[in-house]
Amino acid sequence: MEVKQKLLNATCTYDDKLKIWSGRKAQSLFSPDLSIGEIIFGEMVNHPKLIAQISITEDTVLTREELHMNAMRVASYMRNMGLGQTDIVGVMGRHTTHLSAVAYACFFNGTPFHALHNAYEEACIAKLFGLTKPRLIFCDGDEYEKVKSATKDLQVTIVTMRNHPRGSVRIQEVLTTPVMQNFQPVRLKDGIDHTLAILSSSGTSGFPKAVTISNSHKIIVDYMAINNSNIQYTSSTLDWFSGLLMAIISGVFSTTSIIADCDFNPGLFCRAIGKYRISMVLLSSSYLAMFANSPEFQSADLSSLKYVFFGGSSCSLEVQRKVRSRLSHDCLNFCYGLTELNSAGSVNVNFDEKPNSVGRPIRGIQIKILDEQGEAQGPNVVGEICFNNGQKWLGYYQNPDETRKIQDSENWIHTGDLGYVDEDGYLFVIDRLKDMLKYQNIMYYPSEIENVIAEMPNVLEACVFGIWDPVNGDEAAASVVKKPGTQLEAQDVVDFVRKRITAKFKQLNGGALIVDQIVGCGNRKTNRSAVKEHFINNYNNN
Incomplete structure (x- = not known):
């Protein structure tokens, strides 16, 4: 039986039998055997x-x-x-x-x-x-x-x-x-x-x-026009896929890379855009929020910007619209993917048309949405987002068991995120299936903090979750049940975690709340979303 495909536009097609959205065919810009x-x-x-690189903090220039x-x-x-x-x-x-x-x-x-x-x-x-x-x-x-x-x-x-x-x-x-x-x-x-x-x-x-x-x-990015006239900037270091990607872009396309050896500073960034005529930017969503809310934002010269890419976590529409209002054209691009895919999965190059979407699949990428039974779903149905880039991923280093959990036998990468694709082929991410949290794009799990809280002598039970902050991302917060007949204050929990964990991103930056019980599902497993909702409704009243 012939498979029917619907041409959504020049960049995306939809197979209504297999329920798969596909970007345009990938093209190799270089001889395929070259590393x-x-x-x-x-x-x-x-x-x-x-000019290959300019450091604005170390005051160095390299050809x-x-x-x-x-x-x-x-x-x-x-x-x-x-x-x-x-x-x-x-x-x-x-x-x-x-x-x-x-x-x-x-x-x-x-x-x-x-x-x-x-x-x-x-x-x-x-x-x-x-x-x-x-x-x-x-x-x-x-x-x-x-x-x-x-x-x-x-x-x-x-x-x-x-x-x-x-x-x-x-x-x-x-x-x-x-x-x-x-x-x-x-x-x-x-x-x-x-x-x-x-x-x-x-x-x-x-x-x-x-x-x-x-x-x-x-x-290698092949879905946009990059050449040696581009001046690029990212705050991401080499341990992030975005940092690796920008290093490769600079090397492959002979762009000039503007760098700084400090944590992201929105004021410094604003001044650098005007001084060096930066045209291409890749930021995490939290840094985009810091940029939009900085005192220098409204007066900064942003006229040189042609591409503003951001991603890594959710980003409020308020922040996106604020940045878009300062740009001369629709160059705000929400990116979505995961490191395991070895490339971006989708990019929204039409913010004005589809605000808050993470866009359509890029060249060589396919998307499908799976329900809880693993069945592919059509437009506007929520399920797990899966990607396929047409090649076998090499996997987690020396960890085949974990590799099999995320990559299936047909080389689909399962993101663990919930979302849907609309009738125009635009992907929307609405929630996470995983418990993983991100603070300023640094990933951690709530169980790490729960295990520390459990060491407190007066603690009976604890549940940690993320409270969304537009700048930092997921700020860890905890609901804690104290042992009967004991004394325990929320600040005691916050202080204990601070003493036991040195990393700032694993602190209880969202606070703590002493509760009578941890809300559970029918099988007595913790319902993090319900616990989080209770926390949000009651935290400011304590």
Whole structure:
């Protein structure tokens, strides 16, 4: 029987038998056998005098020729250590001047880097680097002692990128390494299926899992016009897919990258847009909210902006409309996907037409919506959002069991998010199936905090959930049942968590509430949504 397809527009079709929405056919901009490192290497050779990077906090400027030389020096240092395609390099740093050279060096050598966020605690670092066992780690001096302690059982060389403590190897020392004669990027043994990088995604245990990213060209943006006239900015570091993506965009399309080695500062960002004529921006939803609500926002010169991409979590329509009101044309783009997909899944390039949608599937991407029985659903029916990009994902590093939970036998990636696709092919995300929370785009699980609260002698039961904040995202809050006959105040719980957990994103930033009981479902499992609703209705009355 012939499958009927409906052409929704030039960018999206719908198969009403299979109930699948498809973006346009993917196109390869480069020879399909080239690795990401080979592509970037060639582009740097072709455009040596273009400005590659400007640091607005370290006051440095690098041409592509200079960045290319630095990357080859770092790559030569790695080769002198004997690192190859079967090894892994650790990375944990902010946007310092030479971080991009480290990334490109790994690409040139076919040596994947495993990137962690600098806010991770020592136990998390020990678990993740204990999994991939890097022999070489690049980190900021700010985190040197934490990284050193976490990797004490590994034979590892630690190179610091800034604020160098005694005992570390400085990046400046690495950059004195002579470039090997006739240096060329390696040919990958596994071709584009070779691992490019390893990022982090939260797992059911509470610890992040190691997500592999391949050398597939699907990571190269092919759905918008990018060239070397673009000036780009992102606050995302290499441990986020968005940070990795922007590093690749800069290398592949010879754009100029504006960087800062500090936490996102909306005032600094506003000034940078006008000064450097930034045209392309990629922000997390929380940073977009900070940007829109900053004192400098209304007076900032935003006339150079052509693409404003944001995503990673929900974003209020109020914030989106506020930003849109300052832009000269419809260039506000809500992005949606997940690290495991190794690319974006959908992008809304028509905010004015479909506010708050995350858009249609991009090139090479298919979307389907599944009900609780796993059956595909048609337009405007809510279910689990699933993506397929036409290739086999390499999975979580050394974790096939967790891989099978998210990728099925037909290579569909199950997001764990609830949403629907409307009659025009626009995807809307309405809720999460998962318990995972995100604070300023750093992922964590409520069970981690619940386990700490449970250690309090006067606590009988606790439930932790996220209270949405337009700037920070999910702020953890707790409803707590005290043991009969004991004394316990909400502030006692907040203070206890603060003492036991050092990470800011795992604090009870949303507060605590002492309750008589935790609301449960019929099977006595905690109903987080009901507990959260009760908290919201009663917190301000206590």
